[in-house]
Amino acid sequence: MPEPSAPPTPPVPLTALLADGTLGLRLVAGLADDRPPVDVHWVHTSEMADPYPYLLGGELLLTAGVQLTDAHADTYVRRVVEAGAAALGFGVAPVYDTVPDSLVEACGRQGLPLLEIPRRTPFTTVARGVWRLMAEARHRELRRVTEAQQGLAAAAARPDPVPAVLHQLAVRLGGRAVLFAPDGAELHTTGRDPAPGFRTALARLARVVNPPHGTATDTAGGARLAAYALGGGQGLVLGVAASGREAGDHTVTGVAVVLLSLLTAPHQGAAEAARSAALVRLLLGATPGDAAPLLGPGPWTVVHAHGGDTPFAPSALAAALGSGLAESDGTTARVLTDRPVTAQPGWTLGVSAPVAPADLIEADTQARRALRHAEATRAGLVRHRAPGPDALTALVPPEEAAAHARALLMPIADSPALTETLRTWLSLHGSWDRTAVALSVHRNTVRQRVARCATLLETDLDEADVRMELWFALRRL
Numbered sequence: 001m002p003e004p005s006a007p008p009t010p011p012v013p014l015t016a017l018l019a020d021g022t023l024g025l026r027l028v029a030g031l032a033d034d035r036p037p038v039d040v041h042w043v044h045t046s047e048m049a050d051p052y053p054y055l056l057g058g059e060l061l062l063t064a065g066v067q068l069t070d071a072h073a074d075t076y077v078r079r080v081v082e083a084g085a086a087a088l089g090f091g092v093a094p095v096y097d098t099v100p101d102s103l104v105e106a107c108g109r110q111g112l113p114l115l116e117i118p119r120r121t122p123f124t125t126v127a128r129g130v131w132r133l134m135a136e137a138r139h140r141e142l143r144r145v146t147e148a149q150q151g152l153a154a155a156a157a158r159p160d161p162v163p164a165v166l167h168q169l170a171v172r173l174g175g176r177a178v179l180f181a182p183d184g185a186e187l188h189t190t191g192r193d194p195a196p197g198f199r200t201a202l203a204r205l206a207r208v209v210n211p212p213h214g215t216a217t218d219t220a221g222g223a224r225l226a227a228y229a230l231g232g233g234q235g236l237v238l239g240v241a242a243s244g245r246e247a248g249d250h251t252v253t254g255v256a257v258v259l260l261s262l263l264t265a266p267h268q269g270a271a272e273a274a275r276s277a278a279l280v281r282l283l284l285g286a287t288p289g290d291a292a293p294l295l296g297p298g299p300w301t302v303v304h305a306h307g308g309d310t311p312f313a314p315s316a317l318a319a320a321l322g323s324g325l326a327e328s329d330g331t332t333a334r335v336l337t338d339r340p341v342t343a344q345p346g347w348t349l350g351v352s353a354p355v356a357p358a359d360l361i362e363a364d365t366q367a368r369r370a371l372r373h374a375e376a377t378r379a380g381l382v383r384h385r386a387p388g389p390d391a392l393t394a395l396v397p398p399e400e401a402a403a404h405a406r407a408l409l410m411p412i413a414d415s416p417a418l419t420e421t422l423r424t425w426l427s428l429h430g431s432w433d434r435t436a437v438a439l440s441v442h443r444n445t446v447r448q449r450v451a452r453c454a455t456l457l458e459t460d461l462d463e464a465d466v467r468m469e470l471w472f473a474l475r476r477l
Contacts, residue, residue: 010137010247011039011058012130014087014113023129024121025089028099029114030107038113040086043127050079057084060115060130062123064091065100073102077110087113089126141247148172148252156259165263166190169256173249175223175242179260180206182235194243195221202227206237226253231261292357296338299354302363303335304371307347320344332371336360343381348374351383369427376428376438405473411456418456421449423474426467 350371
């Protein structure tokens with residue numbers, strides 16, 4: 001039968017179950033001294049005459065022998081072995097007073113470990129014992145992985161980070177870590193040799209790994225070998241060799257692969273250097289207009305987003321949008337990208353119009369308003385829509401339109417809360433509830449503010465012509 005899939009929990013050594021005095025289990029057959037260690041992955045109870053169809057492999061199969069006979073014992077054990085069970089546990093009650101000799105002899109011939117379960121130990125207690133030992137093993141694994149991650153991170157911060165990370169990895173795995181060049185030469189090696197003659201096999205394994213994310217495994221001289229292609233386009237390969245394999249080794253090595261990929265990646269390109277220069281200029285007092293051209297001609301799009309529940313979410317969103325420019329205030333993520341923006345699962349996006357670098361401040365405002373509209377309408381993505389060249393607003397010179405807007409809205413111009421509430425309320429067709437959602441205020445607050453606007457502007461907001469005029473004015477304000 002095919003190799004069974006192991007569960008995500010770490011296995012329990014059969015010897016650990018036998019050593020648990022609270023269970024009182026006794027080995028009566030099938031576990032020779034020269035046999036490899038036996039691990040239990042789960043527990044299954046069955047009184048079927050043939051349990052083969054119900055086993056996945058790796059089980060401690062528990063039975064009281066309800067349908068077991070001396071003539072059937074050899075066939076029963078053979079089927080259990082074919083199913084891949086790790087061991088057989090036999091309860092001496094209520095059917096049998098002792099483990100049948102025929103079963104003991106059959107397990108001895110088939111090499112299946114046979115455990116005697118005393119009367120005082122119910123099968124559920126055995127199952128609980130296995131789960132408890134699994135939980136303890138899982139806790140030890142997590143603690144080991146956490147300590148290894150901390151050690152690797154500290155090594156990456158040293159002046160010689162690559163050799164330090166390799167050394168830390170070799171120590172954590174109890175073996176050797178080697179960094180191979182694209183031509184197979186050893187750039188750096190550290191740690192102890194897990195077995196004689198493994199170096200040639202490890203170098204050969206490193207040559208068959210396909211970049212940028214390929215992996216390969218092998219064994220040589222009793223040592224377990226693995227090779228991992230590093231990202232970054234350098235063609236480097238990490239090779240590791242250890243005498244054994246512990247739970248969490250793959251996770252620890254994965255962390256090292258990520259760190260080494262970052263440490264050996266090429267320096268930032270011209271575009272990234274220009275963006276860093278733009279930030280430096282801003283910090284040194286330049287105006288946004290002076291620094292913006294260093295970002296590149298664009299056009300650039302500003303994205304405001306809500307969603308994601310981890311500190312890394314804004315960076316993940318930026319990567320999905322093809323950008324490395326992202327920041328967050330803890331509530332709203334903002335991304336600057338020069339690529340088309342599409343909806344992202346789990347995010348609500350407000351997207352500005354594509355603009356030149358000098359107009360990014362206006363684009364930021366557009367994205368913020370688009371995000372409010374998206375939340376109010378429960379849309380995954382809303383884009384800012386600018387008026388076309390044939391719009392009515394194009395018929396009025398911008399200077400005259402702005403002067404009219406200032407005069408019309410003068411009574412509320414000094415109150416951002418009133419102007420923004422009126423703008424949002426009009427954009428959402430007078431919906432109190434959706435405006436409240438967009439502004440994150442109570443609907444009664446929206447009603448009070450809109451009523452205050454009507455009073456100060458001395459106008460009737462129920463009139464369509466009034467709403468239209470105010471809308472054009474707010475767009476020009």
